Amino acid sequence: MKKNKVVIVGTGMVGMSYAYSMLNQGTCEELVLIDLDKKRAEGEAIDLNHGLSFAPRKMKIYAGDYSDCKDAYLICITAGAIQNEGETRLDLLHKNTKIMRSIINEIKKSGFNGILLIATNPVDIMTYVAWKLSGYDKSKVIGSGTTLDSARLRYTLSERLDVNPKDINAYVMGEHGDSQFVAWSYAFSGVQPIYQIASRKDSKINFSDLEEIEDEVRNIAYKIIECKKSTYYGIGMALTRITKAVLDNENSVLTVSSYLNGEYNQDDVYIAVPSIVNKDGVREVIHLALENTEKEKLDNSIEIMKENISKLDI
Numbered sequence: 501m502k503k504n505k506v507v508i509v510g511t512g513m514v515g516m517s518y519a520y521s522m523l524n525q526g527t528c529e530e531l532v533l534i535d536l537d538k539k540r541a542e543g544e545a546i547d548l549n550h551g552l553s554f555a556p557r558k559m560k561i562y563a564g565d566y567s568d569c570k571d572a573y574l575i576c577i578t579a580g581a582i583q584n585e586g587e588t589r590l591d592l593l594h595k596n597t598k599i600m601r602s603i604i605n606e607i608k609k610s611g612f613n614g615i616l617l618i619a620t621n622p623v624d625i626m627t628y629v630a631w632k633l634s635g636y637d638k639s640k641v642i643g644s645g646t647t648l649d650s651a652r653l654r655y656t657l658s659e660r661l662d663v664n665p666k667d668i669n670a671y672v673m674g675e676h677g678d679s680q681f682v683a684w685s686y687a688f689s690g691v692q693p694i695y696q697i698a699s700r701k702d703s704k705i706n707f708s709d710l711e712e713i714e715d716e717v718r719n720i721a722y723k724i725i726e727c728k729k730s731t732y733y734g735i736g737m738a739l740t741r742i743t744k745a746v747l748d749n750e751n752s753v754l755t756v757s758s759y760l761n762g763e764y765n766q767d768d769v770y771i772a773v774p775s776i777v778n779k780d781g782v783r784e785v786i787h788l789a790l791e792n793t794e795k796e797k798l799d800n801s802i803e804i805m806k807e808n809i810s811k812l813d814i
């Protein structure tokens with residue numbers, strides 16, 4: 501296995517935003533692009549290569565096929581249908597399960613033995629599907645989960661509080677979808693709990709603002725889709741962040757879709773919870789002592805995931 505080789509399956513808007521972000525950050529040494537539309541992947545590879553003189557490191561970028569998966573360290577699947585205006589991510593369930601099945605079959609045939617990162621929606625369920633069909637280790641199959649939503653939350657809070665988003669430690673948990681929620685009891689601006697900030701009379705935010713922010717973060721993808729049909733830069737950078745955590749063996753805390761095996765008193769489901777990510781994938785699921793209402797929201801998300809999984813023939 502090559503330690504710095506990444507394959508992207510799906511060179512649409514999400515796949516290419518991810519590739520462009522990795523090129524700009526110098527995240528890997530070798531990058532392979534695979535798509536059903538081979539010509540598209542070929543054109544994207546040529547275009548990216550023309551940016552190499554401006555990139556922070558040398559990279560080998562080319563359009564390939566599934567035989568290139570064999571020695572890759574990480575494969576990210578970004579192939580799949582997108583939501584039409586008004587559709588939820590869950591509306592993509594059957595279409596994208598079919599696509600996922602065909603891709604996983606090919607990846608398995610290649611002899612791949614690395615980390616599988618899923619972005620295709622509905623991402624928590626697609627991660628479960630990828631795991632189930634591949635038979636790979638639970639910890640080596642990861643979904644992007646609410647990494648993007650947590651970044652949206654950090655940005656929104658940073659704007660309201662006028663604090664660098666990097667200093668906001670706050671997490672969106674549960675489904676990457678309509679039932680997601682913010683774990684406010686674990687949200688901090690620097691060293692200050694957000695609850696404490698919201699309870700101060702002279703504060704920039706109050707408790708009703710927190711509800712508004714949570715709602716905004718939950719629904720912002722719908723607004724982007726209404727404005728420009730799909731979202732891709734944010735997820736491209738979120739996927740780069742996760743990839744870096746794996747390739748650099750970072751042990752970083754990210755809200756990826758992780759397999760629950762007793763944590764939060766739940767099992768046999770992938771859902772977004774803070775997890776420690778390193779070279780082995782998810783090293784550890786962090787089991788937070790959530791407030792009762794937060795735990796109910798997590799359970800609700802999990803119920804929705806399980807109900808939808810039960811509709812699938814996998």
Ligand SMILES: NC(=O)C1=CN([C@@H]2O[C@H](COP(=O)(O)OP(=O)(O)OC[C@H]3O[C@@H](n4cnc5c(N)ncnc54)[C@H](O)[C@@H]3O)[C@@H](O)[C@H]2O)C=CC1
Pocket residue numbers: 509510511512513514515534535536537540578579580581582583592596599602603618619620621622623644645648676730731732735
């Ligand atoms: N997890 C997250 O936070 C986010 C997930 N997404 C999801 O990412 C997925 C991709 O979105 P976009 O890139 O905008 O779509 P897109 O339509 O721009 O690209 C999809 C690509 O997948 C390819 N493809 C389809 N079936 C394939 C197969 N069997 N094998 C190989 N390639 C195949 C298509 O040829 C196309 O190039 C969607 O499901 C979308 O909902 C989008 C944004 C955020």
Ligand SMILES: CC(=O)C(=O)O
Pocket residue numbers: 589621648721731735
């Ligand atoms: C489309 C999508 O899943 C997002 O932007 O959150």
